[in-house]
Amino acid sequence: xxxxxxxxxxxxxxxxxxxxxxxxxxxxxxxxxxxxxxxxxxxxxxxxxxxxxxxxxxxxxxxxxxxxxxxxxxxxxxxxxxxxxxxxxxxxxxxxxxxxxxxxxxxxxxxxxxxxxxxxxxxxxxxxxxxxxxxxxxxxxxxxxxxxxxxxxxxxxxxxxxxxxxxxxxxxxxxxxxxxxxxxxxxxxxxxxxxxxxxxxxxxxxxxxxxxxxxxxxxxxxxxxxxxxxxxxxxxxxxxxxxxxxxxxxxxxxxxxxxxxxxxxxxxxxxxxxxxxxxxxxxxxxxxxxxxxxxxxxxxxxxxxxxxxxxxxxxxxxxxxxxxxxxxxxxxxxxxxxxxxxxxxxxxxxxxxxxxxxxxxxxxxxxxxxxxxxxxxxxxxxxxxxxxxxxxxxxxxxxxxxxxxxxxxxxxxxxxxxxxxxxxxxxxxxxxxxxxxxxxxxxxxxxxxxxxxxxxxxxxxxxxxxxxxxxxxxxxxxxxxxxxxxxxxxxxxxxxxxxxxxxxxxxxxxxxxxxxxxxxxxxxxxxxxxxxxxxxxxxxxxxxxxxxxxxxxxxxxxxxxxxxxxxxxxxxxxxxxxxxxxxxxxxxxxxxxxxxxxxxxxxxxxxxxxxxxxxxxxxxxxxxxxxxxxxxxxxxxxxxxxxxxxxx
Amino acid sequence: xxxxxxxxxxxxxxxxxxxxxxxxxxxxxxxxxxxxxxxxxxxxxxxxxxxxxxxxxxxxxxxxxxxxxxxxxxxxxxxxxxxxxxxxxxxxxxxxxxxxxxxxxxxxxxxxxxxxxxxxxxxxxxxxxxxxxxxxxxxxxxxxxxxxxxxxxxxxxxxxxxxxxxxxxxxxxxxxx
Numbered sequence: 001x002x003x004x005x006x007x008x009x010x011x012x013x014x015x016x017x018x019x020x021x022x023x024x025x026x027x028x029x030x031x032x033x034x035x036x037x038x039x040x041x042x043x044x045x046x047x048x049x050x051x052x053x054x055x056x057x058x059x060x061x062x063x064x065x066x067x068x069x070x071x072x073x074x075x076x077x078x079x080x081x082x083x084x085x086x087x088x089x090x091x092x093x094x095x096x097x098x099x100x101x102x103x104x105x106x107x108x109x110x111x112x113x114x115x116x117x118x119x120x121x122x123x124x125x126x127x128x129x130x131x132x133x134x135x136x137x138x139x140x141x142x143x144x145x146x147x148x149x150x151x152x153x154x155x156x157x158x159x160x161x162x163x164x165x166x167x168x169x170x171x172x173x174x175x176x177x178x179x180x181x182x183x184x185x186x187x188x189x190x191x192x193x194x195x196x197x198x199x200x201x202x203x204x205x206x207x208x209x210x211x212x213x214x215x216x217x218x219x220x221x222x223x224x225x226x227x228x229x230x231x232x233x234x235x236x237x238x239x240x241x242x243x244x245x246x247x248x249x250x251x252x253x254x255x256x257x258x259x260x261x262x263x264x265x266x267x268x269x270x271x272x273x274x275x276x277x278x279x280x281x282x283x284x285x286x287x288x289x290x291x292x293x294x295x296x297x298x299x300x301x302x303x304x305x306x307x308x309x310x311x312x313x314x315x316x317x318x319x320x321x322x323x324x325x326x327x328x329x330x331x332x333x334x335x336x337x338x339x340x341x342x343x344x345x346x347x348x349x350x351x352x353x354x355x356x357x358x359x360x361x362x363x364x365x366x367x368x369x370x371x372x373x374x375x376x377x378x379x380x381x382x383x384x385x386x387x388x389x390x391x392x393x394x395x396x397x398x399x400x401x402x403x404x405x406x407x408x409x410x411x412x413x414x415x416x417x418x419x420x421x422x423x424x425x426x427x428x429x430x431x432x433x434x435x436x437x438x439x440x441x442x443x444x445x446x447x448x449x450x451x452x453x454x455x456x457x458x459x460x461x462x463x464x465x466x467x468x469x470x471x472x473x474x475x476x477x478x479x480x481x482x483x484x485x486x487x488x489x490x491x492x493x494x495x496x497x498x499x500x501x502x503x504x505x506x507x508x509x510x511x512x513x514x515x516x517x518x519x520x521x522x523x524x525x526x527x528x529x530x531x532x533x534x535x536x537x538x539x540x541x542x543x544x545x546x547x548x549x550x551x552x553x554x555x556x557x558x559x560x561x562x563x564x565x566x567x568x569x570x571x572x573x574x575x576x577x578x579x580x581x582x583x584x585x586x587x588x589x590x591x592x593x594x595x596x597x598x599x600x601x602x603x604x605x606x607x608x609x610x611x612x613x614x615x616x617x618x619x620x621x622x623x624x625x626x627x628x629x630x631x632x633x634x635x636x637x638x639x640x641x642x643x644x645x646x647x648x
Numbered sequence: 649x650x651x652x653x654x655x656x657x658x659x660x661x662x663x664x665x666x667x668x669x670x671x672x673x674x675x676x677x678x679x680x681x682x683x684x685x686x687x688x689x690x691x692x693x694x695x696x697x698x699x700x701x702x703x704x705x706x707x708x709x710x711x712x713x714x715x716x717x718x719x720x721x722x723x724x725x726x727x728x729x730x731x732x733x734x735x736x737x738x739x740x741x742x743x744x745x746x747x748x749x750x751x752x753x754x755x756x757x758x759x760x761x762x763x764x765x766x767x768x769x770x771x772x773x774x775x776x777x778x779x780x781x782x783x784x785x786x787x788x789x790x791x792x793x794x795x796x797x798x799x800x801x802x803x804x805x806x807x808x809x810x811x812x813x814x815x816x817x818x819x820x821x822x823x824x825x
């Protein structure tokens with residue numbers, strides 16, 4: 001770049017920055033309390049819209065002057081809807097409140113904002129260190145995390161580009177535009193950044209391959225087709241900090257020499273689609289996208305393409321086919337998309353997290369990034385930890401932290417005094433790991449060694465009441481439906497795997513099933529083109545490896561040890577414990593299977609019973625009379641008395 | 649057997665026809681066009697498939713082949729209260745299938761179908777992204793977390809009671825009838 005342009009880029013950026021900072025200062029200096037509400041999809045699902053409305057209503061009702069500031073998601077799903085109230089006049093630091101229902105919102109407005117009582121019983125913590133209220137960074141759920149990618153998530157308003165700019169946003173871009181593309185690629189290569197989509201391919205290497213192709217017309221695709229059921233970090237990043245992704249995309253396009261980019265985002269994420277589209281528009285208006293970005297000679301246009309919900313489209317060649325307007329079927333590689341991608345042009349496809357990571361890597365340097373994480377997997381990993389844990393949500397940790405630390409220290413372990421059984425990592429492509437492997441460090445290579453994989457970062461924690469055979473069946477059911485049908489082994493093999501697993505969970509398992517599962521799994525792995533088929537048998541293979549007892553109990557004893565497979569369990573009512581007068585189980589049964597015996601104690605009609613477990617939940621703990629058994633033959637059969645004649 | 653188009657749906661499709669003229673005839677527009685039509689009419693009736701095929705100059709079976717590949721597209725009209733039951737991993741572990749089964753039983757339809765009065769439809773969706781509330785069902789726009797079989801009955805009943813109430817008021821306001 002010539003020196004004149006250099007000056008131009010800096011002055012353009014500085015003008016944007018000054019305007020943004022002025023706006024932020026005005027907001028911060030305004031002498032009224034501020035209410036920050038997390039409003040990503042997860043917050044809204046938990047009721048954040050109602051909470052916001054309740055605050056607005058209460059502020060008007062109590063005539064309190066305060067600003068409501070909507071922000072993205074910080075990933076602490078257990079606390080949703082969460083609110084941070086910054087009320088300097090009260091003498092308290094900014095306070096983090098969790099599970100703020102509309103009722104609590106009204107109460108806080110009245111008692112805290114108006115009268116200055118922060119209601120300690122509802123406080124989760126303070127966001128800064130102080131003497132009165134515990135600091136949230138003293139809690140392991142906060143302080144064991146290392147926020148690199150999600151640093152700004154939940155702090156800024158994703159719908160306002162100025163808030164991102166005021167927080168140093170787009171400064172890396174302004175800086176990068178003054179360096180040569182080769183320098184940037186080298187820096188990314190030096191940082192050791194590996195693609196966060198699951199496979200862990202070196203990002204710098206990918207960029208280099210694309211930059212080195214002789215063709216001029218190059219493309220960049222940001223892959224936000226997050227199909228793994230149970231993972232939602234890509235959505236959260238797009239909804240909470242879209243500009244960091246855009247900045248990463250512009251940098252990548254500049255480095256590889258692309259002038260057109262596409263964000264491929266699932267149509268099932270309407271809010272993410274809305275926010276990223278809006279963000280692109282805002283960036284265009286400020287000259288951060290389009291012609292002559294920040295006064296340089298670099299041009300880039302970004303479009304949004306809505307993916308129509310096919311898991312296989314997370315695979316790059318299938319994704320390309322779907323943008324071209326065809327069924328999303330994978331094709332053979334090579335040629336890799338970096339050589340021949342969308343419309344035959346060289347195409348770099350990077351995951352949302354990868355592109356969002358590029359920004360902090362370049363602003364802090366590759367040496368800084370290398371210090372985080374492990375030798376071969378530098379940086380952080382974002383997991384959505386869900387299932388049977390106390391504090392579910394998104395967690396960003398440095399690579400190399402053990403599974404035990406993540407599940408027990410950060411996420412609070414298993415609720416309800418249950419025992420840990422397994423953790424499923426990597427969604428339908430990953431595997432179930434047992435307690436013995438909890439000390440495995442989380443990085444690309446260690447996880448692959450165990451038979452699971454990093455995948456997209458979905459992590460489901462399961463307690464002793466979860467059946468690993470059923471979980472394998474669940475994932476196979478998913479991959480079988482999502483297989484594109486191109487490769488015979490994947491199309492037919494997964495169907496057979498699923499039918500064997502279905503038989504086993506119904507108690508119709510046979511000798512030889514286990515061997516056949518293993519054989520089929522290996523064949524599918526070898527006979528499939530793309531990542532979907534190659535990894536589809538992983539849930540079966542890992543559960544066979546670590547939880548063979550579960551399979552044997554199902555096949556040989558027709559029993560589900562976790563009592564989860566419904567055909568293999570039965571509920572009955574212990575007549576010694578049942579209280580005559582209570583009708584809780586009768587009322588809750590959706591199929592009227594619970595009946596009165598002659599002495600008004602209850603019985604369950606095993607033929608009608610659908611085994612939903614409602615009666616078990618409904619039975620008051622002081623009686624605790626409903627009992628679940630496996631195999632179902634253990635349940636004593638009670639004769640249902642004839643229906644009493646109803647009085648007219 | 650697919651249901652007949654209503655008069656309203658026919659007029660929307662006429663509008664769609666005019667809108668289509670504005671969109672280029674590139675093959676890569678196929679999925680965006682299908683998404684556009686579905687956003688207008690909530691499903692893809694046979695007529696719409698033919699429209700798109702004509703516009704892009706490909707066979708209707710080609711359009712149908714692409715549309716059926718993707719989960720987003722539906723070929724029968726959703727109910728006025730579409731029920732989506734989350735079948736993500738976390739919801740499965742906490743009994744999402746039991747919830748789905750209860751909706752199916754209560755409404756006497758199978759997953760992917762619509763009740764004859766077009767009041768309800770039931771479908772399964774992969775993860776809606778609020779795993780901490782599992783199991784989750786979405787009715788209309790509202791997310792219902794921590795579902796239980798007995799809650800299913802309550803939700804369905806509430807809609808039916810609301811409807812009856814509205815009809816009663818309608819009758820009250822039209823004293824002539």
